[in-house]
Amino acid sequence: MTENLLSVKDMKIYYPVSGRRLGKTEYVKAVDGVSFDVKTGEVFGIVGESGCGKSTLGRGICKLEEPTSGRLLLDGEDISAYNGRQMRPVRKKVQMVFQDPYASLNPRMSVFDIIAEPLIIHGLTKTKEERKDKVLELLRKVGLDDYHANRYPHEFSGGQRQRIGIARALAVEPRLVIADEPVSALDVSIQAQVLNLLNQLKKEFSLTYIFVAHDLSVVEHISDRVGVMYLGNFVEVGLKEKLYKNPLHPYTQALLSAVPVPDPEVKRKRMILEGSIPSALNPPAGCKFHTRCPKCMECCCITAPERYQADEDHYVYCHLYDDKINKEKQQNFNLIK
Ligand code: SF4
Secondary structure (H helix, E strand, O other): OOOEEEEEEEEEEEEEEEEEEOOEEEEEEEEEEEEEEEEOOOEEEEEOOOOOOHHHHHHHHOOOOOOOEEEEEEOOEEOOOOOHHHHHHHHHHEEEEOOOOOOOOOOOOOHHHHHHHHHHHOOOOOOHHHHHHHHHHHHHHOOOOHHHHHOOHHHOOHHHHHHHHHHHHHOOOOOEEEEEOOOOOOOHHHHHHHHHHHHHHHHHHOOEEEEEEOOHHHHHHHOOEEEEEEOOEEEEEEEHHHHHHOOOOHHHHHHHHOOOOOOOOOOOOOOOOOOOOOOOOOOOOOOOOOOOOOOOOHHHHOOOOOOEEEEOOEEEOOHHHOOOOOHHHHHHOOOOO
């Protein structure tokens, strides 16, 4: 786990909206200048509330959404400006597992055809026999049986459908798999099975994952490093152990305080956030979290915080960790809340 498989640099994904104000086109800033690296062999978890831009970021990385700006380096290759034809060989390296196992499989195609399709598109099998062997092998790898190949998606449960989606993603032997909320549509009992399957396949196929989810417990279970997103930006990125044990950003602290702890001896102080996420069309100035932050200072409403390194492999975007704002000054700032 040393070299970076993926580097995302200042990625922005903006959507123009039809309404114009003062003659200017307005933009929904779904992803607003995100930078991070993913090392070969690691699982990078992206967590945040609905609408924070985490799924858009995942889709932007495999260019299912065209980024407005920013750079994307896969295995050292700059794919930022690649068109559809240039992206074809890259798509073999990056595959996606989608959130909704009911909508992501074509109901008119048999399971065999669904898994065989990427093999045909990328020319990975020469004969029908070879293709059949490969499809059946993939089905077995994801815990399904040979006879499932001739069935159609509607004949399967949600968990089984997600297994089919995983088999389809693995067919092209990708290096990076972006799993976008892969278990959120499943029953809790099935979630653990699919997470364990993903873990097992990661080892077997030497995969690297970007795992997108809103559930902090799920992300903790599978990730090596975690990035917490709020309104299109990361607010904290760190090794799982550090971020969950010692959350630094007030938003991460609030999210973690809401996670139930199974041990009755452990008492966590609940931190309740007021208000709802502001609109990505007109995000707050300064720190985007300042409208809900219980530790908001005057400077937070004016200046966006930079990235501060709290520890090795632990970064936070918050003025509380800015050495320039000395403690005395912080105390003298009028607390907004
Ligand atoms: Fe809260 Fe200010 Fe830190 Fe933003 S920068 S999280 S408003 S203390």
